[in-house]
Amino acid sequence: MATVAPDPRRVDVEYLEQPCKSALNRVKGMPFNWSLNPYMGCEHRCAFCYVRAFEKRADRASDDRYGRSVRVKTNVADVLRRELARASWRQESVAVGAATDPYQPAEGRYRLTRACLEAFGDYSTPVGLITRGPMIVRDVDVLTRLARRAQLTVNFSIPTVDDEIWRRTEPGTAHPRQRLRAIERLAAAGVRVGVGMAPILPGLSDRPELLEAVVRAVRDAGAVSIWANLLYLREGTREHFLEVLGRHWPELLPIYTQEYQGRGYLPTEKVEPVQKTVKELARRFEVGAGPRRHLAPPPRPEQLSLLAS
Numbered sequence: 378m379a380t381v382a383p384d385p386r387r388v389d390v391e392y393l394e395q396p397c398k399s400a401l402n403r404v405k406g407m408p409f410n411w412s413l414n415p416y417m418g419c420e421h422r423c424a425f426c427y428v429r430a431f432e433k434r435a436d437r438a439s440d441d442r443y444g445r446s447v448r449v450k451t452n453v454a455d456v457l458r459r460e461l462a463r464a465s466w467r468q469e470s471v472a473v474g475a476a477t478d479p480y481q482p483a484e485g486r487y488r489l490t491r492a493c494l495e496a497f498g499d500y501s502t503p504v505g506l507i508t509r510g511p512m513i514v515r516d517v518d519v520l521t522r523l524a525r526r527a528q529l530t531v532n533f534s535i536p537t538v539d540d541e542i543w544r545r546t547e548p549g550t551a552h553p554r555q556r557l558r559a560i561e562r563l564a565a566a567g568v569r570v571g572v573g574m575a576p577i578l579p580g581l582s583d584r585p586e587l588l589e590a591v592v593r594a595v596r597d598a599g600a601v602s603i604w605a606n607l608l609y610l611r612e613g614t615r616e617h618f619l620e621v622l623g624r625h626w627p628e629l630l631p632i633y634t635q636e637y638q639g640r641g642y643l644p645t646e647k648v649e650p651v652q653k654t655v656k657e658l659a660r661r662f663e664v665g666a667g668p669r670r671h672l673a674p675p676p677r678p679e680q681l682s683l684l685a686s
Contacts, residue, residue, distance in 0.1 A: 389445055390420055390444070390445055390446070390447060390482075391445070391446050391447070392447050392449050392483060392486070392487075393446060393447070393448050393449060394449050394451045395448050395449065395450060395451070396450065396451055396452040397450040397452060397453055397456055398456070399456060399460070400413055400450070400453050400454075400456040400457035400460055400493075401413055401457065401460050401471065402414075404472070407472070408470075408505075409469070409470040409471060409472045409505060410469040410470060410471075411469055411470070411471040411472070412471065412472045412473070412475050412476070413453075413457065413471055413472070413473050413493060414450075414473075414474065414475070414476045414477045414479070415449075415450055415453050415454075415473075415477075415479055415484075415487075415489035415490050415493055416447055416448065416449055416450065416477045416478075416479070416481065416483055416484075416487075416489070417447070417448040417450070417476070417477055418443070418444060418446055418447040418448055418477060419443075419444050419447070419477045419478050419481055419549075420444050420447060420478075420481045420482050420483065420549045421444065421478055421481055421509060421510075421547060421548075421549040421550045422443060422444035422548050422549040423509075423546060423547045423548075423549075423550065424545075424546045424547075424548075424617060424618050424621040424622075425546060425576050425578070425608055425609075425610075425614065425618050426443075426614065427609055427611070427614055428476055428477065429443055429613045429614040429617060441617070443617070444549060447481070447483050449483060449487055449489070450489065451487070451489075453489050453492075453493060454489060454492035454493050454495075454496055457493050457496050457497075458496045458499075458500075461496060461497070461499075461500040461502060462500070466500070468500065468501055468502050468503065468527070469502075469503070470502075470503040470504070470505060470528070471497065471502060471503070471504050471505070472504075472505045472506075472507065473490070473493065473494075473504055473505070473506045473507070474490075474506055474507040474508055475507055478507075478508050478509055478510055479506065479507075479508055479510070480508045480509075480510025480511075480512040480513045481510060481549075482512075482549075484510070484512055485512060490516070491515075491516050491519055494506075494516060494519045494520065494523055495519055497523055497527070498519065498522050498523035498526050498527070501526045501527045502527055503527045503528040503529070504523060504527065504528075504529050504530075505529075505530045505532065506529070506530070506531045506532065507532045507534065507573075508531070508532070508533060508534070509533065509534045509535075509547070509550045509551070509556060510550075510551065510556075511551050511555040511556055511558065511559035513531065513559055513563070514559050514562045514563065517562065517563065517566045517568070520563065520566070520568050521566050521567060521568060524567065524568055524569070529568065529569065530569045530570070530571060531563055531568055531569070531570045531571070532570075532571045532572070532573055533556050533559070533560055533570060533571070533572050533573070533600070534556075534572075534573050534575065535553050535556055535557070535572050535573070535574060535591060535594075535595065536573075536574050536575055536576055536577055536578070536582055536591070537553065537574075537577075537578075537581075537582040537587055537591060538553045538554065538557075538587075538590050538591055538594055539582060539587055539590075540552075542578065542581050542582050542587075545621065545625045546578070546621065553591075553594075554594075557594050557595070557597075557598045558598075560572070560595070560598035560599060560600055561598045561599055564598065564599030564600070564601075565599070569601055570598075570599065570600050570601065571600055571601060571602035571603065571604075572591075572595045572600045572602070572603045572604075573603075573604055573605075573606075574588070574591055574592075574603060574604065574605040574606075574655060575604070575605060575606040575607075576606060576607060576608040576609060577605055577606065577607050577608065577651055578607075578608050579607060579608065579632075579633070579636070579643065579647070580626075580629050580632060580633075581626065581629070583607070583651050585654065588605075588651070588654055588655055588658060589658055592655065592658040592659055592662055592664060593658075593662055595664060596659075596662040596663065596664045600664060600665065601664075601665035602664070602665050603655065603659050603664050603665075604655075605651060605652050605655035605656075606648070606652070607642075607643055607647070607648050607651060608643075609641050609642055610637045610641050611641040615637065619633060619634065
């Protein structure tokens with residue numbers, strides 16, 4: 378294992394080069410059968426990230442230290458090509474980035490996501506990609522080639538376009554407006570792009586005017602689908618998120634502590650009205666108007682524990 382000097386753009390992050398033995402992870406009970414993560418650990422350091430819970434379970438840092446160390450699977454594209462070349466491979470769908478963002482800053486140096494997408498294109502393998510990183514526009518050529526050979530959907534995470542909420546809960550991410558511009562670029566190139574408004578934060582980003590602002594912006598950018606879900610908290614994520622909440626919105630801390638006591642999800646009667654509002658907004662603003670219009674159901678975060686490797 379080699380330790381590389383920290384990226385000068387963020388001096389508190391180190392990259393640990395760790396070759397992998399396998400690239401594809403088998404998944405059950407999801408809309409796709411396989412997942413792939415070129416990196417582990419994420420420089421975006423979102424306060425609400427469900428992966429923090431998996432990190433704590435693995436005895437790794439889930440607090441402020443999370444995202445300060447990113448494990449880089451330096452040989453992942455080569456391993457992936459070997460796996461895709463097997464006679465047993467049936468070109469099943471693969472989710473890329475469910476446990477770490479494939480277009481976090483590390484990709485600017487290593488280009489592992491790009492190399493993996495090239496491999497998927499060569500082997501006509503369907504891909505669903507999840508990201509908050511506008512760096513993806515650099516790979517429009519690879520994405521359009523892949524889309525011609527297999528089904529491709531890019532899913533952008535945009536839970537809010539509010540500056541204050543974004544800055545305090547997604548400290549390492551690009552501004553939501555940059556993500557919207559990336560959607561425009563991809564949509565113009567013919568790439569199918571959806572948006573996940575998740576997690577919506579009760580008492581913060583669930584205000585009607587903020588929900589409408591996201592849906593309207595997503596429609597204008599050219600996304601073909603949108604879905605929404607509220608915050609999911611479990612041990613590992615809970616402690617860090619509540620610390621951030623207490624620092625910036627202390628008046629909400631007692632409410633969250635009570636509402637999430639003993640559970641990771643809010644009850645259905647609190648979740649469904651927000652999802653219904655987003656669905657109605659999507660219909661009103663005609664998100665993805667035409668034959669491809671839909672409101673895709675989100676996977677539940679506890680299901681995504683299957684992908685965190």
